[in-house]
């Protein structure tokens with residue numbers, strides 16, 4: 001009898017789960033569970049434990065595919081993926097998380113009253129959510145939190161992540177455009193059909209994205225040309241800017257989950273920078289500028305971002321750095337108005353196509369003086385692609401699919417929203433070169449396990 005692949009996979013899963021559980025124990029870290037008192041995340045795991053966890057995730061996914069078989073695994077995926085995402089989005093939008101106490105439980109009627117939706121709708125949504133281990137039914141009318149729904153109840157940043165990612169990309173990536181170009185119905189297919197089919201490369205025009213197509217021709221009937229403009233302008237009256245505030249929260253949350261404080265602090269020898277002026281271009285509500293200001297009292301920091309970010313910056317700026325951190329509204333595609341020693345671009349360029357990136361960097365050049373620096377801190381979704389072709393690298397184990405997927409998923413989101421892409425760190429060399437030959441790249445560091453690259457360029461003048 002042929003060896004069972006299922007059994008072999010199960011054995012690997014057992015081994016990897018044992019290794020992960022043992023290393024958690026050795027480090028004194030608690031295991032996650034489904035109960036409300038579970039740790040919210042596996043904070044403190046080492047790089048090696050992270051790799052074990054992701055390899056285990058790969059094996060579990062393979063097991064899922066294999067036990068269902070090729071066609072049913074696809075059918076089941078397609079059947080669930082949109083209702084799963086929509087259910088999470090609706091629960092988040094109406095803040096179901098708050099409707100159930102962390103300790104104890106709530107009835108469906110109590111939840112319905114809290115979220116102001118019909119009882120039948122609430123019951124159906126929560127019943128689907130329980131299949132995703134979000135809430136648990138403890139009787140036919142009563143539900144309590146699981147660790148996953150409790151994590152959302154406890155973390156405004158996680159709520160902001162769900163809302164920002166699903167609201168911005170959900171509809172443009174998967175929604176149907178009303179009888180537009182049938183049979184290519186989904187907005188992303190329609191955008192590719194309309195703007196890129198038959199061409200050697202994806203269009204780099206930000207007005208030719210799935211996002212722009214959805215928002216200009218879709219059922220919302222609005223005219224948002226790109227997602228930044230949507231974040232700025234969605235909402236009437238006092239509500240305008242609410243999406244920017246959520247996005248700021250999302251960015252702060254990303255900083256926590258990717259441990260970006262260390263990356264920002266190590267991105268340059270800030271001590272040696274002395275009394276420098278630093279501009280954080282697209283610096284959100286200043287979370288990185290505040291970090292640097294607190295650690296390096298000689299630095300003066302200017303945060304530049306879009307107008308609706310300013311009220312969030314002003315509300316959140318701590319008193320201890322008020323004299324050294326300020327906010328200036330500035331469109332990063334326009335000539336840079338501020339003379340500084342160092343310009344930071346963190347998580348800006350991967351939101352842009354090559355030609356837009358070159359435009360952004362070029363916008364700095366009229367005011368640059370020799371020796372001025374540009375620090376690019378960038379998510380590198382395509383970590384193991386085109387980095388090096390040495391023989392030892394060729395023999396390296398490929399990264400687990402679950403890690404690659406973090407990059408490929410972001411990459412497709414970038415395609416749908418901006419016609420941009422995830423790039424290997426090396427690609428930033430040619431982006432600087434295309435912007436201006438007088439930028440010298442003096443350092444380029446990429447760490448696949450942090451998913452981040454830091455590129456430092458000096459203006460030769």
Ligand SMILES: C[S@@+](CC[C@H](N)C(=O)[O-])C[C@H]1O[C@@H](n2cnc3c(N)ncnc32)[C@H](O)[C@@H]1O
Pocket residue numbers: 228251252281282283284285304305306309330331332333345346347348351
């Ligand atoms: C992905 S976020 C990165 C934020 C911050 N640098 C960080 O790492 O947390 C991109 C930022 O660029 C800002 N942005 C986008 N387009 C802009 C523009 N045309 N002018 C100025 N800021 C812009 C957004 O408002 C947002 O804060």
